[in-house]
Amino acid sequence: MAATADEFHEIEKDLASLARLAAGDAHEDVRLLLARFVRKYRQKRPDLAAQLDQALKSSQTRGAGGALRRADSPSAPAFSPPPVDSDSRLALIREFDDRRGLEPPLLSASVHRQIESIVLERLESDRLAAKGITPTRSAILVGPPGVGKTLSARWIAARLRKPLWVLDLTAVMSSLLGKTGNNLRAALDHAKANSAVLLLDEIDAIAKRRSDESDIGELKRLVTVILQEVDQWPATGLLLAATNHPELVDPALWRRFEAVVQFGKSEPAAVSAAVRRFLGEDLATFEPWVDALSSTLADASLSDVQRSITALRRRHALNEADAQLLVGQLLGDGMASLSKAQRLALAIDLAKSGQHTHQDVSKLTGVARDTIRRHAGPSPRRGRGLK
Structure with missing residues (x-):
């Protein structure tokens, strides 16, 4: 298929971009650009796309400096060995x-x-x-x-x-x-x-x-x-x-x-997403507690959130106690760091879940039962024993 004047001009521009990167030894950028051209020309110029794809595959079998590596192993080293300290012989990188x-x-x-x-x-x-x-x-x-x-x-x-x-x-x-x-x-x-x-x-x-x-x-x-x-x-x-x-x-x-x-303090949405991510396969078990856990861990760094949630999962996996009791213990440990407003918000969340009596929630958070009732409505008849 003959190229139109516009197509020929576009190919010229793409070739010039590729030449600039190649002249600057930008090996990885050249590969990225080749991959883009393969996608770009696959429909309009399939023969050209096939040739570019072959060139891309050939380049991916070599690392920097021409060191060969397997094309089917994307994580295989493609670089020369890192430098080492002359005395300790430890890698510097x-x-x-x-x-x-x-x-x-x-x-x-x-x-x-x-x-x-x-x-x-x-x-x-x-x-x-x-x-x-x-x-x-x-x-x-x-x-x-x-x-x-x-x-x-x-x-x-x-x-x-x-x-x-x-x-x-x-x-x-x-x-x-x-x-x-x-x-x-x-x-x-x-x-x-x-x-x-x-x-x-x-x-x-x-x-x-x-x-x-x-x-x-x-x-x-x-x-x-x-x-x-x-x-x-x-x-x-x-x-x-x-x-x-x-x-x-x-x-x-x-x-x-x-x-x-x-990088500032983690936002509430990020903390909640972190709690869900770190719960992993146990998310379904602890789903009713995600909001409460997120509120308690709101001021923690994401690495501390991961540490707390991982410890919770370990204890649950070892059958130290049921999920409700373990969550209650974690929330209780973090209660001292919460402000009065944060404790009230947590108490309301727990009460509205319908899984705990107002008395249980009050013992955990220190918020008066009358205050909880005023914000969350009547207490359920039976609780789950958060103590």
Whole structure:
């Protein structure tokens, strides 16, 4: 089938986009663009789509640097071995490979939009390149422990069909001191060469130690290395950083990151979704208690929610007590942290469930029975014995 003038012009544009990425050694972006072209031309130009598909399959049998791997094993290593510390022989980079699948993190709407924007920019990098724009090259994830920073980094990498490489600065700090940043540069150079998604975990660790007078010169050199790397990070890779203490991050370093993602306190909807997710196969058993559990755990981090719900499931699996009693114990343990308004809301939820008498609910929450009756209506005749 002969191509029309418009189709020929469109193919020219696509070829130019592909050539730009190939010239920049953006191997993963080239594969993503090829996959898009296969879908795009499958109906209009089946012969072209078949040739592109064959090229894509051929590229997927090779890792960076030409290292062969099995095409039917998406999680098989496709990269050269990570660098190691010359003394301990320990790898400087940890890997999370979630290419076979990962549940999306439970995030606020605003954080979710930022994360999806970073992913979309890289999936559609050819459209940006056509206008001379590069995707976000670096981002810093900020927030207290347990809010999903590392999981979000893993999710980004999984969406991009790459493993997440993590350089834990606290773990390598002792080996870095006195080596003028050789280990740090080796790890960063390795990530750049492989167009990786790299996470600098606890990046504030360097800033915390800058007051250490024993070797302040060496630490200053390490900060300088990272400053230079963030500035010069190639668009073919993605550099992420995470911190629990933004006030400790060097201001000069802070300004280098192209995106700042602020993780705040978990929203009620996220906590409720987390309770349901972490209950897993036991959700049906504990369904009547999801709202009460969510209210009690409202101020907990998502990692603490997972810890509490997992402990609940363990006790239930071992038949320590029936589900009602176990939930009552968990709610009772968390009652001290609830405000008066939160205890009232929980009491109303429990009373309206119809599974417990107002007397039982009052004993658990400390809310007067008359108050519960006024908000929830008459008490059921029989309760389930929450004590």
